[in-house]
Amino acid sequence: MFFPQFRARRIRGKEVFRNMVRETSLSTNDLIYPMFSAFGQGIRKEVSSMPGIYQQSIEYIVEEAQEAHELGIPAVLLFGIPETKDAVGSDAYSDTGIIQETIRELKKKVPGLAVITDVCMCEYTDHGHCGIIKNGDVDNDATLELLAKEALSHARAGADMVAPSDMMDGRIAAIRNILDESGYTHIPVMSYAVKYASGYYGPFREAAESTPQFGDRRSYQMDPANRLEALREAQMDVEEGADIIMVKPGLPYLDIVREMRNEFNLPVAVYNVSGEYSMIKAAGKMGWIDEDRVIMETMISFKRAGADLILTYHAKEAAKLLHKGYEAARATRCGCP
Ligand code: PBG
Ligand code: ZN
Numbered sequence: 001m002f003f004p005q006f007r008a009r010r011i012r013g014k015e016v017f018r019n020m021v022r023e024t025s026l027s028t029n030d031l032i033y034p035m036f037s038a039f040g041q042g043i044r045k046e047v048s049s050m051p052g053i054y055q056q057s058i059e060y061i062v063e064e065a066q067e068a069h070e071l072g073i074p075a076v077l078l079f080g081i082p083e084t085k086d087a088v089g090s091d092a093y094s095d096t097g098i099i100q101e102t103i104r105e106l107k108k109k110v111p112g113l114a115v116i117t118d119v120c121m122c123e124y125t126d127h128g129h130c131g132i133i134k135n136g137d138v139d140n141d142a143t144l145e146l147l148a149k150e151a152l153s154h155a156r157a158g159a160d161m162v163a164p165s166d167m168m169d170g171r172i173a174a175i176r177n178i179l180d181e182s183g184y185t186h187i188p189v190m191s192y193a194v195k196y197a198s199g200y201y202g203p204f205r206e207a208a209e210s211t212p213q214f215g216d217r218r219s220y221q222m223d224p225a226n227r228l229e230a231l232r233e234a235q236m237d238v239e240e241g242a243d244i245i246m247v248k249p250g251l252p253y254l255d256i257v258r259e260m261r262n263e264f265n266l267p268v269a270v271y272n273v274s275g276e277y278s279m280i281k282a283a284g285k286m287g288w289i290d291e292d293r294v295i296m297e298t299m300i301s302f303k304r305a306g307a308d309l310i311l312t313y314h315a316k317e318a319a320k321l322l323h324k325g326y327e328a329a330r331a332t333r334c335g336c337p
Contacts, residue, residue: 024303026296028072028322032116032269033315035076036207037061037102039083049203050274051281053313055081058102062109071319075114077163077311078102079208080123088132089124093149097124100157107158116190117154119147119164119175128205128212130166130220137219140168147171148178155184163246165192167220172240188243190269194230194256197221200249200275207274230256231263238264244309249273251298254305261306269309270302277313292321 011017036055038045043057056064065076080098082091091097099117106115121143122130131143143166151162162179164171172191179187197218205211222229234245245264247257248271260268280298284291295314302310312318 024300026299026303026318026322028319029074030299030303030308030310031073031315031318032075032077032309032311033068033073034079034118034311034313035061035064036079036081037098038081039098047203047207049206049278050313051285052317053207053277055207058105061102062105065106065110065113068316068319069110069113071316071323073113073315073319075116075160076106077116077118078106079118081209082124085124085126087126089121089146092121092124093146093153095153095156097153100153103154103157103159114160115158116161116163117151117159119151119154119162120166121146121150122166122210122212123208127214128210129215130217131168136215138168140170143168144171144174148174151175151189152178152182152184155179155182155187159187161188161190161243163190163192165195165248167192167195167217167222169236170240172237172242176241189241190244190246191237191242192248192271193234193237193242193245194247194253194260195221196224196249196253198224198249198252198273198275200252200273202275203278204274224252227256227259230259234260234264238266242266244269246271246311247307249276250302250307250310250312251276254301257302257305257307267308268306269311270305270307272298272302272310272312272314274313280314292317296321 011021038055038057040057044060045055047053068076078099082098103115120130122128127133129138131138147164147166154162164175172189175189237245244267245260246269247253247260250270250272257270280294283289295317299310299318
């Protein structure tokens with residue numbers, strides 16, 4: 001009878017061995033929690049397609065941000081739902097805009113928490129596109145000026161980091177330049193470097209009320225079929241001074257996360273987007289999957305693919321599971337007694 005020299009099961013046989021040879025781990029330090037700040041007072045409205053995620057006014061944002069901070073989550077990512085929208089997204093770069101007010105309040109009330117802001121126009125334009133429209137399409141260079149103004153206004157309000165998600169060419173340089181000229185050389189830019197035109201953003205557009213009113217985002221976001229283009233996009237952002245490069249969405253693009261890790265020496269972030277969250281929530285609600293286990297398996301897949309940071313609506317849930325001693329890798333153990 002043939003016995004192989006190597007038996008993979010030997011080192012898996014005891015929990016203590018599995019703990020010793022585990023290759024990747026998840027920490028609360030890896031997590032960034034996205035939040036939706038809505039204009040007004042006393043607002044706390046659950047997003048119907050994202051159970052557990054709310055559009056909320058500043059006082060509730062502060063409350064939940066405090067909770068995230070106490071769970072050991074180092075940073076939140078802010079999206080704004082302004083009082084009014086217009087063709088040029090004025091609220092985005094107004095010093096009294098929804099995000100600017102939210103940043104000031106958060107830095108006052110939860111100073112230990114890092115505030116990262118999403119820099120884009122789509123939450124603030126009445127047409128829902130990520131820039132200003134000329135001749136039926138988003139005009140790249142005209143949009144750059146507004147994005148730069150927006151990023152500067154966030155920095156002035158006290159943002160710790162800015163994260164442009166618009167996918168205009170040259171935006172990292174435009175933002176870096178204006179920040180540097182204005183005395184914000186120390187504010188890092190986390191670039192949504194590789195952002196695909198994805199159906200997985202569906203629930204977010206309900207949350208941020210940012211569905212394009214005509215057409216789609218394919219003239220500025222990437223084609224899901226492309227890998228080499230991701231390398232070009234990231235390279236451009238690195239050359240322009242990005243401090244962190246992000247891949248978005250997450251699960252359908254783990255191969256791209258790995259490419260980024262292998263190709264560049266900057267921290268890599270991955271955005272586990274709204275549709276990925278909603279799928280797990282829906283299947284969990286139906287009782288079709290063990291939700292906690294699938295959440296942790298998903299988180300560890302990002303780490304294994306090479307991500308350093310995970311932007312995720314599961315951040316609070318994952319942090320709670322970590323604190324309960326639910327080791328990330330246990331999620332990959334079979335449920336046998
Ligand atoms: C805005 C933006 C989007 C997301 C983050 N920033 C949506 C989009 O491009 O339509 C998606 C996040 C998510 O789905 O969770 N540019
Ligand atoms: Zn946008």
